[in-house]
Amino acid sequence: MKLLYDLLELSGVSSNESDTANFLLEFIQKRKSSWNVLPKIYSGENFHDCILLKFGNPSTAVFAHMDTIGFMARYQNQLIPVGGPEIISGTWLTGKDSLGQIRCQLLGDEEELSHNFPRKVDPGTCFSFEQNIRVDEEFIQAAYLDNRVGLYNALKLCETIENGWIVFSTYEEHGGGSMPFLLKFIQENSPIKQALISDITWITDGVRHHEGVVISIRDKFIPRRKFLDRIISLANQSNIPFQLEVEAYGGSDGREVQFSPYAIDWCFIGAAEDHVHTPNEKVSLADIHSMIEMYKYLLANF
């Protein structure tokens, strides 16, 4: 879990993911020789802040987004959201501008947001929730489990995967925009037939803590039934705990696979959290465990 804690301490508000990307790259360089298969690594300015790892001969890609929701300084002491953070007046935020580190509180409501930092902040400065990681025997609670857990799962999968792309995307929380060029690069280099989205979903009427990783039958968008049937059949064989989600709302990098100019099947598979998009996101440790196991199983058995 040390790796997950390290990931949770990084900041990476959508559009400003370079610190997270640098951490991931360093980690990958340090650890790759211990993995079963040595991946080919694609990163750098041609990929903006994204990273692609190609293991063996892929027919599947796993996507984990590295960006988080947050806030941006507007004029005076105003803030505007990046992505869809929950607005809870009094929440502690951290950021950094040309004059140095900033720690302040979020004030106001969805109509009008501000911060209480005593000096003027550079317009465009990004703010994240202040991190506070809490772990007990059953749960981890922190800001940004969405999607540090997805990154963690993807990095754990690197240890054993033999064939497949593992891809770290940006901008997922704020409309997207890196998936189109990532998919184009993949399809033109070592094309895939299917994509799994390593991300965090929501506790709802039908999705509960400790009942296993969630395989999503749909959110706002709907994967192809034939592909879902195959995933669910493999999941049943695996004996790993899982639950099925059927929701009318929400989206993920899967949306951009759906609308890409490639016939690629996709499915969202991830642990569920409550207190979504707050500093208190909460995920069952057992669900994280079954998420990691399920990815390992699926990538080995597709």
Next chain:
Amino acid sequence: MKLLYDLLELSGVSSNESDTANFLLEFIQKRKSSWNVLPKIYSGENFHDCILLKFGNPSTAVFAHMDTIGFMARYQNQLIPVGGPEIISGTWLTGKDSLGQIRCQLLGDEEELSHNFPRKVDPGTCFSFEQNIRVDEEFIQAAYLDNRVGLYNALKLCETIENGWIVFSTYEEHGGGSMPFLLKFIQENSPIKQALISDITWITDGVRHHEGVVISIRDKFIPRRKFLDRIISLANQSNIPFQLEVEAYGGSDGREVQFSPYAIDWCFIGAAEDHVHTPNEKVSLADIHSMIEMYKYLLANF
């Protein structure tokens, strides 16, 4: 009309179009030798559930979507919509899950939908409106004339077309997502300059039954004026009854042609219905006739 009745009996809620695709493929295989030109057929897993027919040397493609609106089982006895069905409590629905056939009623309103089937239904099960085809001398009334009439028109066009793509797409009712890869395949294999959307539109202030096929000047999106002018001029020459539509809302597969990375003109041409997205969609038989005639005329005279 036998073919149209057969098409109306199929179920094909967006994401679950394989039964419809199989029917179309079988029909095409059986009938193709009677057509003026033998098409090249593209289908199978590389095209998900879509089908492309290439006749001669195309400069035009005709797109007809094979999916329908419907509902999906959520948890307990909850339902959520697929696409935008009209919510009329008491409507009869049909579906099928791992335990067998299901017939039940839709209950509730747009806020909270459920069904009254006495046993638990597998989450993710698709439901369609129960079919009830009614025909008199002037009208056909049924569920899913949108877009079984569009499919019917496309299949009738197969009989005489000499040059052109005829393409059966998926997911149109629920956000789209097959058009991008279909267009890419077409442009990389036998590229087109223009696309016609074979689909059903709405009776409105200015669109009436029995006044001919509708040529749409716009819905939410607007085709290029130069192309519309050319279509309308050909339609005038044809002496086939038609009417012009100018609406602020609605969309079709034309939207995805507009936003594709290809300079392809597009226009929606189709008969109009009332009781849209209910089990009682109603279209004038004369308008279906002029739709078929207009497509034949345009494809022969572009």
Next chain:
Amino acid sequence: MKLLYDLLELSGVSSNESDTANFLLEFIQKRKSSWNVLPKIYSGENFHDCILLKFGNPSTAVFAHMDTIGFMARYQNQLIPVGGPEIISGTWLTGKDSLGQIRCQLLGDEEELSHNFPRKVDPGTCFSFEQNIRVDEEFIQAAYLDNRVGLYNALKLCETIENGWIVFSTYEEHGGGSMPFLLKFIQENSPIKQALISDITWITDGVRHHEGVVISIRDKFIPRRKFLDRIISLANQSNIPFQLEVEAYGGSDGREVQFSPYAIDWCFIGAAEDHVHTPNEKVSLADIHSMIEMYKYLLANF
């Protein structure tokens, strides 16, 4: 400024940009021999109504949209908007249909729009705001400064640019749709790393007349921080007046660069106006001047 006045007299409602395109092409043909570098010109039906100019060896493209907001005739005397015009009952509109020139007034509100022209107008006829250009020592006020100023800036840049694409796009005000094929053509012919959007933005809490061209840190979408930092650093070096914008709403052709399948950085740079999308758009002459200077500086110093 003669050129700007000429541009302001053209009509070019989204989907009907051919008059504007023809004017631009003629102007380009007449003036190109006086420019520092002779561009390669791409236009014609393969590009719909868009125009691309390639100067030298580009790494940057400048995009200016040639379309405007307006209205379209529906049935009877109804109107529907094209793009997002401000609805001010009594506004004078001009258009032209098969029976000749039309001058009439806009009536009604956002719920129900009509015109008061005494005869029936062809459905689908486009209407523009009647033009009324007013200039004093500080300001220009007219309809359609958005985006005739952007076109003007792009054409002024043609005089001195050595390397770069200058591209005139369509449909920006009504959902877009030309940028995807323009970007594909550029990337497949002489690819770029970055894009500047030559367009007009809004006077807001933090953006004021006479304070220089606006460099937008964000609107609804957010460019990559690394690229913004580079632009702002160059702008600081330039000694040209500029101001920074941080807004939660609005969009531009930059949106389509963001969502394109290419890793291209983008930034919106343009003068600000008030009375947005009315016949009385108002821009500071000094801000137009710094817009032109900033584009020349950036293109010479990237």
